[in-house]
Amino acid sequence: xxxxxxxxxxxxxxxxxxxxxxxxxxxxxxxxxxxxxxxxxxxxxxxxxxxxxxxxxxxxxxxxxxxxxxxxxxxxxxxxxxxxxxxxxxxxxxxxxxxxxxxxxxxxxxxxxxxxxxxxxxxxxxxxxxxxxxxxxxxxxxxxxxxxxxxxxxxxxxxxxxxxxxxxxxxxxxxxxxxxxxxxxxxxxxxxxxxxxxxxxxxxxxxxxxxxxxxxxxxxxxxxxxxxxxxxxxxxxxxxxxxxxxxxxxxxxxxxxxxxxxxxxxxxxxxxxxxxxxxxxxxxxxxxxxxxxxxxxxxxxxxxxxxxxxxxxxxxxxxxxxxxxxxxxxxxxxxxxxxxxxxxxxxxxxxxxxxxxxxxxxxxxxxxxxxxxxxxxxxxxxxxxxxxxxxxxxxxxxxxxxxxxxxxx
Amino acid sequence: xxxxxxxxxxxxxxxxxxxxxxxxxxxxxxxxxxxxxxxxxxxxxxxxxxxxxxxxxxxxxxxxxxxxxxxxxxxxxxxxxxxxxxxxxxxxxxxxxxxxxxxxxxxxxxxxxxxxxx
Amino acid sequence: xxxxxxxxxxxxxxxxxxxxxxxxxxxxxxxxxxxxxxxxxxxxxxxxxxxxxxxxxxxxxxxxxxxxxxxxxxxxxxxxxxxxxxxxxxxxxxxxxxxxxxxxxxxxxxxxxxxxxxxxxxxxxxxxxxxxxxxxxxxxxxxxxxxxxxxxxxxxxxxxxxxxxxxxxxxxxxxxxxxxxxxxxxxxxxxxxxxxxxxxxxxxxxxxxxxxxxxxxxxxxxxxxxxxxxxxxxxxxxxxxxxxxxxxxxxxxxxxxxxxxxxxxxxxxxxxxxxxxxxxxxxxxxxxxxxxxxxxxxxxxxxxxxxxxxx
Numbered sequence: 022x023x024x025x026x027x028x029x030x031x032x033x034x035x036x037x038x039x040x041x042x043x044x045x046x047x048x049x050x051x052x053x054x055x056x057x058x059x060x061x062x063x064x065x066x067x068x069x070x071x072x073x074x075x076x077x078x079x080x081x082x083x084x085x086x087x088x089x090x091x092x093x094x095x096x097x098x099x100x101x102x103x104x105x106x107x108x109x110x111x112x113x114x115x116x117x118x119x120x121x122x123x124x125x126x127x128x129x130x131x132x133x134x135x136x137x138x139x140x141x142x143x144x145x146x147x148x149x150x151x152x153x154x155x156x157x158x159x160x161x162x163x164x165x166x167x168x169x170x171x172x173x174x175x176x177x178x179x180x181x182x183x184x185x186x187x188x189x190x191x192x193x194x195x196x197x198x199x200x201x202x203x204x205x206x207x208x209x210x211x212x213x214x215x216x217x218x219x220x221x222x223x224x225x226x227x228x229x230x231x232x233x234x235x236x237x238x239x240x241x242x243x244x245x246x247x248x249x250x251x252x253x254x255x256x257x258x259x260x261x262x263x264x265x266x267x268x269x270x271x272x273x274x275x276x277x278x279x280x281x282x283x284x285x286x287x288x289x290x291x292x293x294x295x296x297x298x299x300x301x302x303x304x305x306x307x308x309x310x311x312x313x314x315x316x317x318x319x320x321x322x323x324x325x326x327x328x329x330x331x332x333x334x335x336x337x338x339x340x341x342x343x344x345x346x347x348x349x350x351x352x353x354x355x356x357x358x359x360x361x362x363x364x365x366x367x368x369x370x371x372x373x374x375x376x377x378x379x380x381x382x383x384x385x386x387x388x389x390x391x392x393x394x395x396x397x398x399x400x401x402x403x404x405x406x407x408x409x410x411x412x413x414x415x416x417x418x419x420x421x422x423x424x425x426x427x428x429x430x
Numbered sequence: 431x432x433x434x435x436x437x438x439x440x441x442x443x444x445x446x447x448x449x450x451x452x453x454x455x456x457x458x459x460x461x462x463x464x465x466x467x468x469x470x471x472x473x474x475x476x477x478x479x480x481x482x483x484x485x486x487x488x489x490x491x492x493x494x495x496x497x498x499x500x501x502x503x504x505x506x507x508x509x510x511x512x513x514x515x516x517x518x519x520x521x522x523x524x525x526x527x528x529x530x531x532x533x534x535x536x537x538x539x540x541x542x543x544x545x546x547x548x
Numbered sequence: 549x550x551x552x553x554x555x556x557x558x559x560x561x562x563x564x565x566x567x568x569x570x571x572x573x574x575x576x577x578x579x580x581x582x583x584x585x586x587x588x589x590x591x592x593x594x595x596x597x598x599x600x601x602x603x604x605x606x607x608x609x610x611x612x613x614x615x616x617x618x619x620x621x622x623x624x625x626x627x628x629x630x631x632x633x634x635x636x637x638x639x640x641x642x643x644x645x646x647x648x649x650x651x652x653x654x655x656x657x658x659x660x661x662x663x664x665x666x667x668x669x670x671x672x673x674x675x676x677x678x679x680x681x682x683x684x685x686x687x688x689x690x691x692x693x694x695x696x697x698x699x700x701x702x703x704x705x706x707x708x709x710x711x712x713x714x715x716x717x718x719x720x721x722x723x724x725x726x727x728x729x730x731x732x733x734x735x736x737x738x739x740x741x742x743x744x745x746x747x748x749x750x751x752x753x754x755x756x757x758x759x760x761x762x763x764x765x766x767x768x769x770x771x772x773x774x775x776x777x778x779x780x781x782x783x784x785x786x787x788x789x790x791x792x793x794x795x796x797x798x799x800x801x802x803x804x805x806x807x808x809x810x811x812x813x814x815x816x817x818x819x820x821x822x823x824x825x826x827x828x829x830x831x832x833x834x835x836x837x838x839x840x841x842x843x844x845x846x847x848x849x850x851x852x853x854x855x856x857x858x859x
Binding site: 037141149153 | 672830
């Protein structure tokens, strides 16, 4: 190292502050950040391709496992797209149950985020307390759907389970406890000196930049942009419940924390309204196995932002193309802008403030011609050939392996 | 702006019992409807193989041993506990129990074979 | 007899065992304040023994001699500083006029050892952590010194044993040092690198700071140094700011000492639970803008009091 003031430090792929692997290569001068290089792709599992080889029913469970925290969001978004292609009318009770589980998931995700944010700034007490409260939601979800994560409540044409009267009482009791605790955490986040010092003024993203870089979800709403898919394009039962879209004008990490905390209060109110207004009726309609040809795009407000699924079917039992755009992909472009002229100590909390879920994100594989600057799109077979050639040039030969995965016996 | 805002909660917790459940000593009961280990009733099975068709992971295999007698081989390592097979079975021959402590020391023990012994 | 006192009590073995016991108290109180169970009493001992058995990996580009020397260096300097602090009664094992400065100097040496160990590890994280250690030293050192020396000022002597003697002869004079006690406690949080000042070892930013490349025996001794540093720092606080109950003889006196140390350690654990970690620039601003002036006020108060008392 010739100039001991400037050097490059790798944050990731393995780092104690990142919950999921991602590579940030940070150029530092002392403690000041000069620039960042972001590379994604460490969590890519080939889910979109795997969806094309399984039937729609099997795909439900595969798509649900894209992410552990926003699993219901992905599952519902996919099912909505399929139901739109099949022109199926889902019963009202099913829509209400989907919304209920969706809001419970939002509560669980925001509590998780609070804990992680506390941990990143060294405030482990907040981590322990918020995760203790999260257990209440997880137990509720286990009683309702049979599992604490990956609920599996959706099926094409409705939901798989109904909720009972005793469950409703438990949910309302849980909501009361959690509301009281959330109000206390709002007081902590807005009044505790060290938290304000670490969160204010950090990771500033002006409204113009947020619109230009395409931020979604609480990251955008904390910069004053009033965008929420639940209000702009209502799906499930959101058209029939009344709630506010929370925005904040501070444009920094503090604002993102406040937006998420206040969204928790809105979620409690939405759940209470749903439980009051829940209509009687069947919970699912029968949908044929073969979905007619067509395509649909469906949007959903996941806890992290806007989740977009595109499904194309060709009349058979298996989809032709499934494309997922996760919210973190839209938000991660803004991280570079947020960290300009900040300190190294701000990096973990700024990355945590966009609520990164890189398992959702690693979807796209785009190959740039670096020297000419133009881009081309490769078909599956071209991509495979390119990869084999690249590995062969680097001394790895795959021609000995010729196994195909056996799915159905 | 107050420093130490969380003091009240923290001091209250000092005098209460900890929230941690002493897990291996204290057994936890899962709620009704929990999706744990799969159970197969060979007397009800008619061999339609809808469960095999719908399983996302290829975890269940139904084979015929004799006339109207079927055996199920469930691979617990592949099962994702989604209970789609339970919904797909028209004769209600499959059921999810509450058992979730399914660790084993040998991979062989993870394949559960249930057959009709009558 | 002297050898026994140096090696066993109140020497190295007593310090090590007591230090690990205090680490247990700290972790248990921290856990209970967070509504958790916390580790059993033998956890720090188990950690130490486990670390002794692990493999040591030294990076290829690191300076072997410095890397290996630093844990030993820091351990011996904190152990030596305990010789000058009275445990029960008003006499320490060794004392001379000026030993409060020597103790404070010996407590600064481990910080320097962390810096050198981290720097010569040549890992990027370790370098950042070691530079942060020194930067933090600039911030908390002056308030710490001023707080302790204010108490020494009133007693008109630079020897810790004499300080305790003075205060046990004039009870209630220690109440004038309350501000200094608060300032020194906050500065002690900085010295021991505990939240809100655990910036040099920020796990979520720079993995483990200066200790990143250490493992095995060396890490065991570094951690033991941190534990003993906590005991020595708290003993210094107890001797200089809480010098009452000193005339009881060996057994009761030791019990009083134990209670004082427990009290201070619990205050440190409480501070750990209540706050988030500050950034290094915020910490320097805080120490120089708020802590140092308050320590100056304490000095002024003691000067005025001394003037009044002499008359």
